[in-house]
Amino acid sequence: MAIVDLVMPKLGESIMEAxxxxxxxxxxxxxxxxxxxxxxxxDKVDSEVPSTAEGVIEELLYNENDVVPIxxxxxxxxxxNGVEEQAPATDVVASGTEEETEIKEVPYQPSPAxxxxxxxxxxxxxxxxxxxxxxxxxxxxxxxxxGTGNDGRVTKxxxxxxxxxxxxxxxxxxxxxxxxxxxVQQTTTAVQPEEATEITEPVxxxxxxxxxxxxxxxxxxxxxxxxKHTSAHVTSxxxxxxxxxxxxxxxxxxxxxxQEGEKLTFTPLFIEAxxxxxxxxxxxxxxxxxxxxxVRKDINISMATALPNGNLIVPVIQEAxxxxxxxxxxxxxxxxxxxxxxxxxxxxTQNGTFTVTNVGTFGSLMGxxxxxxxxxxxxxxxxxxxxPVVIETSQGDSIAIRHMMYLSLSYDHRIVDGSLGAxxxxxxxxxxxxxxxxxxx
Numbered sequence: 001m002a003i004v005d006l007v008m009p010k011l012g013e014s015i016m017e018a019x020x021x022x023x024x025x026x027x028x029x030x031x032x033x034x035x036x037x038x039x040x041x042x043d044k045v046d047s048e049v050p051s052t053a054e055g056v057i058e059e060l061l062y063n064e065n066d067v068v069p070i071x072x073x074x075x076x077x078x079x080x081n082g083v084e085e086q087a088p089a090t091d092v093v094a095s096g097t098e099e100e101t102e103i104k105e106v107p108y109q110p111s112p113a114x115x116x117x118x119x120x121x122x123x124x125x126x127x128x129x130x131x132x133x134x135x136x137x138x139x140x141x142x143x144x145x146x147g148t149g150n151d152g153r154v155t156k157x158x159x160x161x162x163x164x165x166x167x168x169x170x171x172x173x174x175x176x177x178x179x180x181x182x183x184v185q186q187t188t189t190a191v192q193p194e195e196a197t198e199i200t201e202p203v204x205x206x207x208x209x210x211x212x213x214x215x216x217x218x219x220x221x222x223x224x225x226x227x228k229h230t231s232a233h234v235t236s237x238x239x240x241x242x243x244x245x246x247x248x249x250x251x252x253x254x255x256x257x258x259q260e261g262e263k264l265t266f267t268p269l270f271i272e273a274x275x276x277x278x279x280x281x282x283x284x285x286x287x288x289x290x291x292x293x294x295v296r297k298d299i300n301i302s303m304a305t306a307l308p309n310g311n312l313i314v315p316v317i318q319e320a321x322x323x324x325x326x327x328x329x330x331x332x333x334x335x336x337x338x339x340x341x342x343x344x345x346x347x348x349t350q351n352g353t354f355t356v357t358n359v360g361t362f363g364s365l366m367g368x369x370x371x372x373x374x375x376x377x378x379x380x381x382x383x384x385x386x387x388p389v390v391i392e393t394s395q396g397d398s399i400a401i402r403h404m405m406y407l408s409l410s411y412d413h414r415i416v417d418g419s420l421g422a423x424x425x426x427x428x429x430x431x432x433x434x435x436x437x438x439x440x441x
Contacts, residue, residue, distance in 0.1 A: 011347075020065065020074070023060060030056055047345075145159060239406050293415050302354065352375060359381065377411040384403050386401055388400070
């Protein structure tokens with residue numbers, strides 16, 4: 001008889017933790033090898049965790065909605081085969097956003113803390129600094145908080161426990177909270193966040209329906225607000241004559257489907273043109289880390305995809321610059337289908353370097369998209385419309401019916417100035433307009 005540890009699996013290079021959504025098994029249940037034991041979620045996708053042994057569930061170590069670091073033992077399985085196995089050692093520490101964790105105010109009991117590194121300034125994440133500012137925690141006070149994170153880092157849990165203990169001791173806040181406006185409350189007494197012990201439900205007048213955001217909607221809302229607070233957003237616009245592209249696709253789409261088994265949409269054509277322009281302007285394929293500009297050598301195109309429930313997810317075409325048009329078409333189709341059927345793998349949403357969103361799919365002419373952090377640019381593609389335009393010919397100007405489309409590029413003004421942003425956007429438009437109608441696929 002052996003006890004096998006089931007650990008939270010590695011879900012991608014940048015994923016440090018996952019939320020337990022649902023346990024499919026309970027203690028005493030039999031489980032087969034590779035049978036699903038639980039469902040988990042990261043900030044991007046949901047996944048299933050299979051059993052690594054056949055046997056009986058001995059113990060579940062975490063509850064549903066708990067946020068668990070990668071590599072942590074989450075359950076124990078009693079197996080009749082083999083010897084007792086231990087969880088693999090891991091130095092991965094939960095340092096993510098902890099969106100789904102319910103925080104309860106409990107008396108502060110310092111956990112065994114790791115002493116911070118000496119010889120340098122102690123690091124605090126933006127989340128911890130934001131909580132400290134809102135709760136009136138000074139920097140000297142931060143220095144006194146024992147950190148349970150890697151190298152003594154103060155985690156969100158550490159600072160919230162410390163604040164809870166301070167409230168119980170009656171210590172006054174040192175930062176006055178700014179005035180905010182909120183829905184009408186059932187009480188008329190103004191209560192500062194530091195003093196509040198119970199949240200009253202807002203009262204909504206009129207004939208309304210109150211809908212609780214689902215987990216994905218909450219994450220989208222959080223990421224969009226964080227992006228606006230992080231990047232200095234600027235949006236540039238241009239129009240593009242895609243008549244050649246439309247006519248070529250119309251000419252080859254039947255043969256393409258017969259030969260490749262996939263329908264040829266406009267998305268891979270757009271992505272192909274964008275990749276060519278990113279190679280000429282690599283700063284659009286970058287990210288910002290403090291005062292450093294990280295220029296990405298791999299071109300991983302994120303493509304915003306609408307889900308049937310109205311939410312949004314952004315799967316990534318890894319190393320898109322290494323694919324030809326057929327390869328791009330197959331990747332686009334696979335990722336879009338996987339997204340709509342909730343079959344995306346964790347790695348399918350990681351390491352994007354530039355995002356494309358096709359707002360024209362739903363009839364919009366243009367949009368002002370929000371940057372997908374930590375990227376520095378996102379291109380919105382509008383609907384293709386026939387319009388009369390003036391064109392130049394060898395015989396002079398004339399008016400013709402052309403397939404026209406608007407492009408809008410939102411970019412991070414911290415590193416992409418208007419000249420670079422406009423130059424890149426114009427290059428994309430020119431690349432699409434000069435599409436070769438005689439090319440093969």
